[in-house]
Structure formats: structure tokens, C-alpha cells
Amino acid sequence: MAGEAANRGLVLVVEDEPAIADLVRLYLSRDGFGVHVEHDGEAGLAAARRLRPVACVLDIALPGLAGTEVCRRLRQQDNWTPVIFLTARDDEVDRIVGLELGADDYVTKPFSPRELVARVRAVLRRTAGAPAETERPRVAGPVTLDPARRTVTVAGTPIRLTSTEFDLLAHLMSRPGRVFTREELLAAVWGYAAHSGTRTVDVHVAQVRAKLGDAAADVIRTHRGVGYACAG
Known part of the structure; x- marks a missing residue:
């Protein structure tokens, strides 16, 4: 079940390693986010469509459907929910492929959970940070x-x-x-x-x-x- 969306909104975490998923959930929850966790790509994609989270944290190496494929399908459906990738690989090719699919950021394991939360907050500021209406084109x-x-x-x-x-x-x-x-x-x-x-x-x-x-x-x-x- 989805966690109760706190005042910062609901973040979808798709991570197949339970210990990492629990750690990410803990730190996001402490920062005021509601959190919903899935452990495979197909379930993650379905949850993204169903729950309309404010952001998605996707592991790349997911069982069933890779995180990059989840992102690609969302973008194909004109779903531009901010996406942050997690991966155990620090390969530049993986990073480039992920960003080209429309991801907003990329974090390599092992990572600081505080840094990940900061990245989520930063991408949401970019998405929701409305400038003054008087600012000209x-x-x-x-x-x-x-x-x-x-x-x-x-x-x-x-x-x-x-x-x-x-x-x-x-x-x-x-x-x-x-x-x-x-x-x-x-x-x-x-x-x-x-x-x-x-x-x-x-x-x-x-x-x-x-x-x-x-x-x-x-x-x-x-x-x-x-x-x-x-x-x-």
C-alpha cells in the first residue's frame, strides 16, 4: 500500500534491495514525504501511472523491467514526473543513457541518504518553483x-x-x-x-x-x- 502522502507529496521508490528501499523510505519520510515502495519494474511502472507521485526514485537494475525502461515508457506516455536514477554502476555510458531518456538526476551507490533527499528536494524546487508572474518571456x-x-x-x-x-x-x-x-x-x-x-x-x-x-x-x-x- 502507498504510504500516506505527507505535506511534501508522495515519492515512489522502486528498489529491489529491501535494506536500501527501507533506508530511502526512512529518510524521505523524516523529511516530510509520503513514500510508496515497489521492488520490480513492472510494479513500479504501474504504481507511477496509478499514484501520480511528485517524484520517482528508480533503481536501474530492477528485475523484470529495468529502471531505464520504466522511465522511457513514462516519457513516451507524456508523463514527465521527475525521475532520479539509482545504480550500483558508475559507468559513464549508463549515466548518459539514463539522462538521455529524460531522467532529472543520477545517484551512484553507495550513496548518502541525506544527499538523495537533497536531490529529490532540489528537483521538486525546479519543478514547482514558480517565478513571479510579472517576469517577462x-x-x-x-x-x-x-x-x-x-x-x-x-x-x-x-x-x-x-x-x-x-x-x-x-x-x-x-x-x-x-x-x-x-x-x-x-x-x-x-x-x-x-x-x-x-x-x-x-x-x-x-x-x-x-x-x-x-x-x-x-x-x-x-x-x-x-x-x-x-x-x-
């Missing part, structure tokens, strides 16, 4: 980003971004021409900064560029050895 070439409505269009065509992708683009567009280092983007968008996480920034930038398409190819510019900037 930002424009860069054919791209228009509306912070109040959290929408992006390219030449009038709506583009669907994950919450992390949206906030990354919004941060870059907030100061056109200003070059942000990867560490600065990690701190501002993800809420933490660590050199080991800079590849995460590169993958998300690549995903945003792919979604914006060729018409907006020059909107996000790479400054080799430094970071990224939005066209001024």
Missing part, C-alpha cells in the same frame, strides 16, 4: 521561454522539456552572452557542485539542443574549456 533567436508558464517554443512551435532541461535553458537565457562554467550550472540548476557531475551538464545541454532542433542550433554556444552561453 525571454527570447533568443527563434526560441521563446516563458518563465511564468514554464513553456518553450521554437518559431512558435511548443517544445517539451524536462524540468531540469527547462531550468538549464532558463538559466542560460537569463544572462545572454554570459559564459557559465559547468560547476556554476550544476550549483544553480541542480543545487550542488562537484567536478564529477560536470558530464551531467554536457548531456543535458546536448538534449536541450536536440529538442530545440536545427532552427535554434546557435542559441546555446559552447566555450571550450570553460562552459556554455546563450546567444546574446
Whole structure:
């Protein structure tokens, strides 16, 4: 049964190791979240559809249906619930594949449960953090980003971004021409900064560029050895 959703909302945890699942449940509950736990991919996917959690914490190596496949199916159904992957593997290929499927963050085992809770809170701040309604849309070439409505269009065509992708683009567009280092983007968008996480920034930038398409190819510019900037 689903735990009672506390004031922060319900988080779905899909983890096949009971000890880890119980630890994650304990720390999320202490922080005010309701928690529902499943132990295999099929049950996790069904729970995500049924319960509509505020976030999903998915182990990648799940029995029956891998966590990456659970995420892929949710995104195919236009379900953009924030997803944080857990994995025992620290393989860069796994990380990249997970993020390309639309995950919002990635935590490698062994991990600090406090850090995981902080990551969940950070992704929810990005999702629910409504800016002032008076904040004007930002424009860069054919791209228009509306912070109040959290929408992006390219030449009038709506583009669907994950919450992390949206906030990354919004941060870059907030100061056109200003070059942000990867560490600065990690701190501002993800809420933490660590050199080991800079590849995460590169993958998300690549995903945003792919979604914006060729018409907006020059909107996000790479400054080799430094970071990224939005066209001024």
C-alpha cells in the first residue's frame, strides 16, 4: 500500500534491495514525504501511472523491467514526473543513457541518504518553483521561454522539456552572452557542485539542443574549456 502522502507529496521508490528501499523510505519520510515502495519494474511502472507521485526514485537494475525502461515508457506516455536514477554502476555510458531518456538526476551507490533527499528536494524546487508572474518571456533567436508558464517554443512551435532541461535553458537565457562554467550550472540548476557531475551538464545541454532542433542550433554556444552561453 502507498504510504500516506505527507505535506511534501508522495515519492515512489522502486528498489529491489529491501535494506536500501527501507533506508530511502526512512529518510524521505523524516523529511516530510509520503513514500510508496515497489521492488520490480513492472510494479513500479504501474504504481507511477496509478499514484501520480511528485517524484520517482528508480533503481536501474530492477528485475523484470529495468529502471531505464520504466522511465522511457513514462516519457513516451507524456508523463514527465521527475525521475532520479539509482545504480550500483558508475559507468559513464549508463549515466548518459539514463539522462538521455529524460531522467532529472543520477545517484551512484553507495550513496548518502541525506544527499538523495537533497536531490529529490532540489528537483521538486525546479519543478514547482514558480517565478513571479510579472517576469517577462525571454527570447533568443527563434526560441521563446516563458518563465511564468514554464513553456518553450521554437518559431512558435511548443517544445517539451524536462524540468531540469527547462531550468538549464532558463538559466542560460537569463544572462545572454554570459559564459557559465559547468560547476556554476550544476550549483544553480541542480543545487550542488562537484567536478564529477560536470558530464551531467554536457548531456543535458546536448538534449536541450536536440529538442530545440536545427532552427535554434546557435542559441546555446559552447566555450571550450570553460562552459556554455546563450546567444546574446
